[in-house]
Amino acid sequence: MEQGQKIRGADAVIKALAAHGVTTVFGYPGGAIMPIYDALVGAPVEHLLSRHEQGAAFAAVGYARASGKTGVCFATSGPGATNLVTVLADALLDSVPLVAITGQVSTAVIGTDAFQEIDVLGMSLSCTKHSFMVTDVDELVPTLYRAFEIAASGRPGPVLVDIPKDIQIALLDYKAPLQAIQPEPEVESSQLDAARALIAQAQRPMLYVGGGVGMAGAVEQLRGFIDKTGMPSVATLKGLGSIAHDHPGYLGMLGMHGGKAANLAVQECDLLLVVGARFDDRVTGRLASFAEHAKVVHLDIDIAELGKLRRPDVAMAGDLRQILPALTQPLEIVPWLAEVARLKAQHAWSYDRPGDLIFAPKLLNRLAAKLPENSVVACDVGQHQMWVAQHMWFRRPEDHLSSAGLGTMGFGLPAAIGAKVARPDACVVAVSGDGSFMMNVQELTTIKRRQIPLKILLIDNQKLGMVKQWQQLFFEERFSETDLSDNPDFVTMASAFDIPGRTITQVGEVESALDELLDAKGPFLLHVRIDEAHNVWPLVPPGASNRDMMDEMEKQT
């Protein structure tokens, strides 16, 4: 393409992607996006074909979350676009930078109920950070640049760009628009002073760390803060990996399936320093009794989170990389640290289980111990997801991919594919459950197509475990539609996709099987039949205070 030569809108899309450093897009073609797929031929941007638009978009999410870059996915109009909705919602709730590009019917027939026409812009309003429909070819390139800027700036999120087919084939002069750098909001020094004073006065301070730390690139600043203040800490599901897991004051995940020490320490604290977290109901339990005696200092990039659910004593919207160092100061909290250490020791996980059946928490704990330093674990949603959060540990937040806000079953396998594309040198493990795995199982074809050396650990308890656990505990054991014992033979199924596998059922097989999984040169499925009686513990019942966690001994049959 020579300078000044007019190019098709479709070619401009690819050129704009390349200009943003995009090397891989994930997608599935169809009628209204055919010009863009035509422009992909011979282009410097690689396309990874999924077998369902949801798989493509989750791969883009996995790519984004594992790399910190913006993920990109393509889908056609109508069903292609509607298949993206779940992923857009997932990326919105988990603040993932994603640009989704959809083909649309030509502008002349929009609004006529044309073939594969749906109002994608209207559909996108509730599940994106922002969205565009391009109706003027001269607006195409500026819109794409704006989409990338919006997706990654401030609190990141998904942006959809709907491009009618006539815009894709219209000619334009490609000019890269000048981009204004949006400054992050300035934090007032009086607020910093107020926060510093509250931190200095606290006798029992706790750090409550969410996904915002990783998204802000503030892991180093957070760790520096922890090292210098000694403040004990807990993390949300998305915050896992932000804090060094072996730090003595780190108590792991808090909330509904958090550790007892984490929840009790938060209940006892007199100052809660909330960093990039949002008082989600799965974290707080009954909100009114969450850390009820604590003053709250809340730090987040999104001002709308400050005071949304809990009124803070001091709140600051801004760049955590600036704010955290400004709050760092040595603290005199020796008695509190001793109490935290006592709680941590008293409520440490126990992996001693009698019998020959496989205990999933111990298996995952062993997997964590065996993983190389550069690893990514993408999990699905349900009991196995909580066991991963409780019993594994992560070097960085981008090493743990989990559908946290939306809780989307089917997330794990495609997200792992995207993570492996983003970080080809990393050992990427998809940890799934027998329910979740079947929700995007078609993506095994994507693995086969590229021979992606992905490790799949399928934890199988023949049930929709988390729902069945709630039926057992809160619906008088009326088990409605949670029996999945008619699952396929997973290893046979994987073999149909040229993916070798192995099934284990006995605890004595665990070590060699995990080694086989991790040592496999190509993709591998390790199918683990676990003790079906085991549930996720401890648990804060719905509506209860985090102080009132149920233990295994109370209810397990």
Add this chain to the structure above:
Amino acid sequence: MIYNLALTLAQQPEVVERVLRVTRHRGFKVTEMDMHLGDNGTTRLGMVVESDRALELLSHQLNKLIDVTECEVLSAKPAATRYPQHASA
């Protein structure tokens, strides 16, 4: 409470939908609206909303919309009637 808001919006075809969607979802009932297209590429939208919720729960979310350039609160007064709140999950 009844809140009287004055919004300045970018002139995009779907911008009113965005404002109304956020207003409904965040638990506010629109009781009056008045919209004018300006000649400088902006739209002025006057809106009276009612809710038991704190106004910031709406105004912060409206301000997050890319095409909302300003959200000014003209007045706030107690409502005569109370409307049911959204159930908190």
